[in-house]
Amino acid sequence: MKPTPVPPTLYIEGPAFWTPTLPGWNAARAAFRGEGGLADPPAKRPSPQVLAPAERRRAPDTVALALEVAAASMAGAGRNAADVPCVFVSAHGDLSINDYMCSTLATDPTVLSPTRFHNSVHNAAVGYWTIGTGCMAASNSVSAYENSFAAGLLEAAVQCAADQSPVLLVGYDTPTVGPLTSVTDSQGLLAVALVIAPERTAHTVAALDWSVQDNGGDGTVPAPLSDAAKTLAHINPMAHALGLFEALARLEGDPPPPIGLPLSSALSLRLQLQRVRD
Amino acid sequence: MPPRISPLQISAFTATSAVGVGKEPLAEALEHSRSGLRANDFGDAPLPTWIGRVDGLEDVRLPEALASWDCRNNRLAWLGLHADGFPEAVAAARARYGPSRIALILGTSTSSIGETELAYTQLDADGLFPMNQRRPAVHTPHSLAMFVQQVLGLTGPSETISTACSSSAKVFASAERLIRLGLADAAVVGGVDTLCGSVLFGFNSLELVSSEPCRPFDASRKGISLGEAAGFALVERVQDDAGAPLRLLGYGEASDAHHMSTPHPEGLGAERALDEALARAGLAPEAIDYINMHGTASQKNDEVEGALVARRFPARTHASSTKGFMGHTLGAAGIVESVISLLAIERGLMPGTVNTNQLDAGFGPQIRLEPTHGEVRYALTNSFGFGGNNCSLVFGKATA
Numbered sequence: 001m002k003p004t005p006v007p008p009t010l011y012i013e014g015p016a017f018w019t020p021t022l023p024g025w026n027a028a029r030a031a032f033r034g035e036g037g038l039a040d041p042p043a044k045r046p047s048p049q050v051l052a053p054a055e056r057r058r059a060p061d062t063v064a065l066a067l068e069v070a071a072a073s074m075a076g077a078g079r080n081a082a083d084v085p086c087v088f089v090s091a092h093g094d095l096s097i098n099d100y101m102c103s104t105l106a107t108d109p110t111v112l113s114p115t116r117f118h119n120s121v122h123n124a125a126v127g128y129w130t131i132g133t134g135c136m137a138a139s140n141s142v143s144a145y146e147n148s149f150a151a152g153l154l155e156a157a158v159q160c161a162a163d164q165s166p167v168l169l170v171g172y173d174t175p176t177v178g179p180l181t182s183v184t185d186s187q188g189l190l191a192v193a194l195v196i197a198p199e200r201t202a203h204t205v206a207a208l209d210w211s212v213q214d215n216g217g218d219g220t221v222p223a224p225l226s227d228a229a230k231t232l233a234h235i236n237p238m239a240h241a242l243g244l245f246e247a248l249a250r251l252e253g254d255p256p257p258p259i260g261l262p263l264s265s266a267l268s269l270r271l272q273l274q275r276v277r278d
Numbered sequence: 279m280p281p282r283i284s285p286l287q288i289s290a291f292t293a294t295s296a297v298g299v300g301k302e303p304l305a306e307a308l309e310h311s312r313s314g315l316r317a318n319d320f321g322d323a324p325l326p327t328w329i330g331r332v333d334g335l336e337d338v339r340l341p342e343a344l345a346s347w348d349c350r351n352n353r354l355a356w357l358g359l360h361a362d363g364f365p366e367a368v369a370a371a372r373a374r375y376g377p378s379r380i381a382l383i384l385g386t387s388t389s390s391i392g393e394t395e396l397a398y399t400q401l402d403a404d405g406l407f408p409m410n411q412r413r414p415a416v417h418t419p420h421s422l423a424m425f426v427q428q429v430l431g432l433t434g435p436s437e438t439i440s441t442a443c444s445s446s447a448k449v450f451a452s453a454e455r456l457i458r459l460g461l462a463d464a465a466v467v468g469g470v471d472t473l474c475g476s477v478l479f480g481f482n483s484l485e486l487v488s489s490e491p492c493r494p495f496d497a498s499r500k501g502i503s504l505g506e507a508a509g510f511a512l513v514e515r516v517q518d519d520a521g522a523p524l525r526l527l528g529y530g531e532a533s534d535a536h537h538m539s540t541p542h543p544e545g546l547g548a549e550r551a552l553d554e555a556l557a558r559a560g561l562a563p564e565a566i567d568y569i570n571m572h573g574t575a576s577q578k579n580d581e582v583e584g585a586l587v588a589r590r591f592p593a594r595t596h597a598s599s600t601k602g603f604m605g606h607t608l609g610a611a612g613i614v615e616s617v618i619s620l621l622a623i624e625r626g627l628m629p630g631t632v633n634t635n636q637l638d639a640g641f642g643p644q645i646r647l648e649p650t651h652g653e654v655r656y657a658l659t660n661s662f663g664f665g666g667n668n669c670s671l672v673f674g675k676a677t678a
């Protein structure tokens with residue numbers, strides 16, 4: 001068997017995080033370091049400034065959530081969103097719109113809302129992002145059920161390494177509603193984002209070594225370390241990102257242990273963060 | 279502009295649509311300009327429109343071991359996968375590389391939402407799905423890829439790309455990058471989309487559905503015809519043996535940054551995708567012999583794309599839309615039109631634009647209504663989706 005090639009080291013900029021109890025990376029970073037608690041009461045859904053005011057009010061939760069972390073990540077990376085290709089990932093897309101569409105089709109299909117229909121496409125969030133920021137670069141919308149975060153991260157890292165271009169990765173999932181609760185386990189709002197870049201910049205927060213490894217069929221997501229992350233471990237499929245964001249929060253001191261996220265029944269995405277020194 | 283890429287070999291390819299199962303009925307329909315569209319007979323209260331429906335899907339039975347995956351989309355995937363020796367080609371690659379070294383990247387816009395729609399008509403007394411519908415892996419966007427991964431026995435990286443109507447064109451780009459970086463030795467790419475209430479009534483709500491068979495680029499075009507299709511291709515690094523003469527040469531992906539459901543008026547996102555595809559292929563527009571246009575027959579799409587082709591390509595380039603053959607198959611359109619482009623290269627058959635009578639005077643001489651025979655060295659295919667998501671692909675022949 002040939003050795004698996006090791007792709008080039010990449011660099012992480014602008015980590016962003018949003019969930020009602022940890023609304024923003026500063027709050028999440030502090031909590032993951034054991035230096036802060038959960039927001040009480042939890043924050044209301046974000047109101048992304050990328051959208052025009054009327055669109056901001058009408059935006060589905062998925063769009064509001066994804067655009068909030070996308071904008072925060074871009075700000076942290078100090079980059080112009082118009083120039084950066086983007087990969088958005090969501091396991092389930094917009095469950096509340098799916099519920100609306102299926103309910104309406106089951107009762108009176110002729111009254112289906114055109115706006116809800118065009119918002120029902122899986123790439124609605126990335127579509128609004130590119131429209132709101134004037135981004136004409138490549139944009140993508142990806143899903144891979146329980147492996148969605150790892151699949152999206154792989155897609156973004158591969159694009160970054162292959163094209164030698166920074167790539168924005170945004171992951172989000174929202175609560176299941178209505179009859180869909182019979183089949184979809186998704187409990188709350190959670191979104192994460194980061195920029196993956198081919199070179200170190202003044203905004204780099206960590207170096208990322210990554211590879212695809214055979215896990216012998218027993219790949220599992222690492223258990224959260226902090227009490228704050230433990231409260232989110234089963235919130236929705238994007239919780240698979242918690243290990244990486246906890247490691248980003250705890251970069252001082254010794255290099256964190258590697259993280260393995262399942263990509264398939266045989267493979268894991270292996271991630272190793274390194275602190276970058278001045 | 280991006281640098282040129284090394285071509286990938288297309289080792290196997292197939293498509294199933296309203297004109298039939300596999301490549302032969304597709305080539306025959308293209309040769310004789312035979313449309314597979316029919317008056318809408320889908321669902322209980324069909325809209326007055328025309329559709330591209332695949333015959334016999336209702337009678338497809340998945341094997342017992344796969345029965346829990348049953349839904350219209352996975353049945354179409356099953357039917358489409360078993361044409362043109364595709365499973366045998368994948369099995370050979372699996373034996374050569376190992377199952378974890380073959381990526382699976384599929385595009386779909388609806389996946390199995392049709393089954394979720396059905397479950398909503400069968401709710402129990404508590405308002406929940408009946409027991410036979412409590413199948414989480416069916417009611418989710420990645421269902422198609424999980425099903426195909428199991429059918430083909432693959433364990434490599436797998437993802438679903440869902441960027442509306444560019445979905446199953448973009449799969450080639452993602453596959454090329456994975457193979458270039460050495461993270462996979464081959465990839466199965468493709469896509470499946472099936473007719474369902476969401477798309478029929480959804481496009482109807484946007485007033486984009488035609489009451490007659492779609493007529494791309496016609497002066498009096500009245501909107502789109504929806505269809506369903508499945509298509510797959512096996513791509514890998516170019517092998518030493520000269521067995522597979524077809525190549526993926528380039529791809530371009532870009533965003534309109536304009537509107538969720540109407541294209542950029544000057545086609546800037548589409549042109550950017552075109553330029554990047556040509557750059558990765560190392561070709562000038564003059565080299566393209568055949569263009570399979572997105573050509574949905576909607577007013578706006580055709581206007582923008584027709585103008586783009588007119589300003590960028592010489593009069594000799596043969597361009598056509600094949601939506602009149604099988605309808606707009608949404609997330610499966612990219613792979614079906616890639617298969618048509620590959621057939622054009624393989625057989626020297628440039629399809630016409632079926633159903634269209636009178637070209638809009640605003641378009642250039644490139645758009646042809648009749649099929650033609652001639653050498654096709656390089657073919658381009660365009661796919662443009664909601665959210666302003668664009669992808670262009672360039673295919674060609676192996677150079678000796």
